[in-house]
Amino acid sequence: MTDSINPEDRERVKLLQIVSQKGLKALSIAQLKRLQILVEKKDYSHSKKAHKSKMKLLTRINVAIYESEEGREGI
Numbered sequence: 763m764t765d766s767i768n769p770e771d772r773e774r775v776k777l778l779q780i781v782s783q784k785g786l787k788a789l790s791i792a793q794l795k796r797l798q799i800l801v802e803k804k805d806y807s808h809s810k811k812a813h814k815s816k817m818k819l820l821t822r823i824n825v826a827i828y829e830s831e832e833g834r835e836g837i
Contacts, residue, residue, distance in 0.1 A: 774800040775802065786826040796824045 777797045780788055789797065801820060806812040 770800055770803070774804065786822060789826075791827060791830045793826050794823055799828070 774797070776792060777789065777800070781797070786794065796805075798820065801816060801823070804816070806816050
């Protein structure tokens, strides 16, 4: 049964578990960028609610990447 899960899905779930437990700040920039790619690839068009959550998560990931790369100056 676990053989049917591809490595990208496994990696995405692993990163999302870290985010759900510790937040986005627990991930490195490389992990954030990888998570962004993996989440963008996943198709949630079958569910409006899931698609909306995906878009919110991508927004949060983009903010975390920006803050990590640019710093939080002036906030």
